[in-house]
Amino acid sequence: xxxxxxxxxxxxxxxxxxxxxxxxxxxxxxxxxxxxxxxxxxxxxxxxxxxxxxxxxxxxxxxxxxxxxxxxxxxxxxxxxxxxxxxxxxxxxxxxxxxxxxxxxxxxxxxxxxxxxxxxxxxxxxxxxxxxxxxxxxxxxxxxxxxxxxxxxxxxxxxxxxxxxxxxxxxxxxxxxxxxxxxxxxxxxxxxxxxxxxxxxxxxxxxx
Amino acid sequence: xxxxxxxxxxxxxxxxxxxxxxxxxxxxxxxxxxxxxxxxxxxxxxxxxxxxxxxxxxxxxxxxxxxxxxxxxxxxxxxxxxxxxxxxxxxxxxxxxxxxxxxxxxxxxxxxxxxxxxxxxxxxxxxxxxxxxxxxxxxxxxxxxxxxxxxxxxxxxxxxxxxxxxxxxxxxxxxxxxxxxxxxxx
Ligand SMILES: Cc1cc2nc3c(=O)[nH]c(=O)nc-3n(C[C@H](O)[C@H](O)[C@H](O)COP(=O)(O)O)c2cc1C
Numbered sequence: 001x002x003x004x005x006x007x008x009x010x011x012x013x014x015x016x017x018x019x020x021x022x023x024x025x026x027x028x029x030x031x032x033x034x035x036x037x038x039x040x041x042x043x044x045x046x047x048x049x050x051x052x053x054x055x056x057x058x059x060x061x062x063x064x065x066x067x068x069x070x071x072x073x074x075x076x077x078x079x080x081x082x083x084x085x086x087x088x089x090x091x092x093x094x095x096x097x098x099x100x101x102x103x104x105x106x107x108x109x110x111x112x113x114x115x116x117x118x119x120x121x122x123x124x125x126x127x128x129x130x131x132x133x134x135x136x137x138x139x140x141x142x143x144x145x146x147x148x149x150x151x152x153x154x155x156x157x158x159x160x161x162x163x164x165x166x167x168x169x170x171x172x173x174x175x176x177x178x179x180x181x182x183x184x185x186x187x188x189x190x191x192x193x194x195x196x197x198x199x200x201x202x203x204x205x206x207x208x
Numbered sequence: 209x210x211x212x213x214x215x216x217x218x219x220x221x222x223x224x225x226x227x228x229x230x231x232x233x234x235x236x237x238x239x240x241x242x243x244x245x246x247x248x249x250x251x252x253x254x255x256x257x258x259x260x261x262x263x264x265x266x267x268x269x270x271x272x273x274x275x276x277x278x279x280x281x282x283x284x285x286x287x288x289x290x291x292x293x294x295x296x297x298x299x300x301x302x303x304x305x306x307x308x309x310x311x312x313x314x315x316x317x318x319x320x321x322x323x324x325x326x327x328x329x330x331x332x333x334x335x336x337x338x339x340x341x342x343x344x345x346x347x348x349x350x351x352x353x354x355x356x357x358x359x360x361x362x363x364x365x366x367x368x369x370x371x372x373x374x375x376x377x378x379x380x381x382x383x384x385x386x387x388x389x390x391x392x393x394x
Contacts, residue, residue, distance in 0.1 A: 013255040045252060072255065074306050076358045077296045080252050084299035109316075109323040117296075117358055120351045125294040177323055181316035188314040191261040202313060204329055205265040206281040 004161075006032045007064035008041035011071025011082040016043050020142050024104050025070030027150050031157025032066075040064070044071075048081040057085060058094050066100050066160065067131070069122065073107035077118050086125050096130035102160070103136030104153070110141035110180040134160075141180050211238040212283035212333070214276070216245055216290035216301025217340075225340050225373060225381055226289055232385040236393070238285060245300045248272035252303055259310035265328060266310055273307035281311050283333045285392060286365070288356065292339035292372055295351030305359070312363065319361055327364045334392040335360045337370035338385065344374045367392040 008029045012019035016026070022043075029039045040060055047057040061067060071082055078086070089095070103122045105115045115138035126133040137156065139149060175183075192198045211233045215226055226242065233240045250273040258268035267274055280286050290301040297305065313326040337356030341348060349372040360368035369391035373379040 013252060019255070074253065074302075075308070075362060076355055077302065079255075080299050080303035080306050083293060083296070083302050087293065087299055090294075111322055114322065114358075117351065117355050120354075121294045121296040124296075124348060124351060128294060178318070181318070181323055185315050188261060191257075192264070195262050197262065197264055200264045201260070201315075202328065203264040206278040206311070207329060208282050 003065040004032075004037040005064045006037045006039045006066040006068060007060055008039065009044050009061075009067060009069045009071075009082075009085070010041060011044045011069060011079055013045045013079065013081075015045075016041060019072070020106055021070040021072055021104070024106065024139075024142075024149060024153060025068055028068055028070075028104065028153040028157050031154045032161060035157065035161035037066075037161070044085050045079070045081045048084045054085070054088060058088060058092065061089060061094050061099070064095070065098060066102070067095075068102050068104065070104040073105055073115050073118055076114070077121055090125065090129050093129055099129075100132040100134050101126050102134040102156070104139075105136055106139035106142040106149075108141070110175065110177045112138045112140035114140060141175065209238050209284045210282065211240045211285040211287060212279050213240060213242045213287045213289060214245055214301060214304060215242055216288060216298045216304075218246060218291075218298065218300055222289060222291070222340060224375075225338065228381045229287065229289060229338060229385045229388075232382065232389055233285075233287075236386075236389045238389075241279065241283075243276055243279070243304075245276075245304050248276065248304075250276065250303050250307060253306040253309070257314070260314035264310075267307055269307075273304065276304050277308055277311055280308060280333060281329055285389075286333040286335050286363075287388075288335070288337045290337075290339055292341045292345070292348050292352050295348040296355055308363065319364070322361070324361055324364070332364050332366060334367040335363060335365040336368065336388045336392055338388060339370070339372040341372055341374050343376040344372075344378060348372070 008025045010016045010022045012021040016022040047053040123133050192201050249271045290298045313328045315326040317326045339352040353370045356370035369388045371384045373381050
């Protein structure tokens with residue numbers, strides 16, 4: 001491997017610092033930096049807002065030989081702004097024949113398999129623009145992970161730096177799904193209560 | 209019966225397929241509204257969950273996304289029409305779809321062995337997906353169909369069907385549109 005330039009695309013609207021996507025992706029980027037990669041990161045939602053920013057993002061994508069896309073699952077696929085950026089990349093075939101892409105995707109439901117369609121879409125994108133697909137790390141119910149996801153990312157960083165393929169991983173946490181659902185429901189009630197709307201959680205504003 | 213058709217194309221290239229679908233819907237007795245998403249102001253979802261825990265049932269962003277979400281709830285049939293984009297939906301369609309989560313409840317439920325959400329409304333529209341490709345692509349088609357089926361689990365749609373048509377003359381678009389409508393008919 002001659003080049004070591006990694007670009008992290010954070011695909012959560014919550015931003016690079018606040019989102020789980022940003023934190024997980026940042027951790028992998030650190031692991032790569034420690035192993036001699038030059039790195040850069042972009043918040044996808046911010047760049048697709050303006051044409052000049054989008055052009056800058058496309059230039060950053062062209063600069064990178066490794067793109068790490070870290071994003072939340074939104075209704076079984078990518079958040080809309082990520083699709084918008086990928087449409088632009090595909091139109092111009094930025095990085096065709098040389099860029100590699102790795103996905104870190106995580107979702108709210110406890111089953112990591114729910115990310116499967118989004119992974120298939122990413123692989124389809126890679127094939128269409130001529131990028132090399134390195135696979136992805138798919139996580140479910142991330143809130144209950146603690147440090148274990150970080151350890152996995154260190155392993156992936158090491159593999160990538162040594163030019164080995166990153167493993168395809170789907171990690172499920174220890175908590176059973178039914179318990180996760182109960183805990184989640186308690187959490188929603190608590191959050192709504194803080195906002196004074198606990199009794200309106202089941203409101204039907206659009207009922208006819 | 210009402211059908212809400214979402215036009216997820218960036219330009220006019222979907223007009224032919226949309227006309228065929230709206231005709232077929234009219235023949236099946238639907239009153240149809242077509243929303244041309246590119247002409248609407250729909251900001252991307254902020255990921256704040258305000259639509260569940262601050263203003264339950266309504267997105268905190270006051271733009272056309274609210275009216276489209278409202279129309280979706282009130283329809284009997286929701287139709288996504290989109291260029292198949294890497295096997296999935298176009299960004300135009302997806303910006304509206306991401307804004308549909310106010311229409312479901314935050315509370316979790318077990319649906320077909322997976323975690324999903326409880327319904328917010330008693331009545332939910334059935335969902336059809338009609339994807340458009342320049343020429344046939346079986347892999348993209350398979351992803352598209354899986355995506356629509358999985359969306360239907362998330363929206364708790366009573367019935368769902370999806371198909372992909374190619375614009376190279378190999379697809380009988382009218383027959384496919386009729387097939388989709390029949391598949392979700394009671
Ligand atoms: C509009 C929207 C759609 C979502 N769709 C799904 C989904 O289909 N399946 C799922 O498991 N989680 C879904 N989630 C939950 C997010 O994937 C989850 O909260 C994630 O951890 C957010 O990561 P972030 O902090 O990086 O934004 C959705 C969230 C939002 C806001």
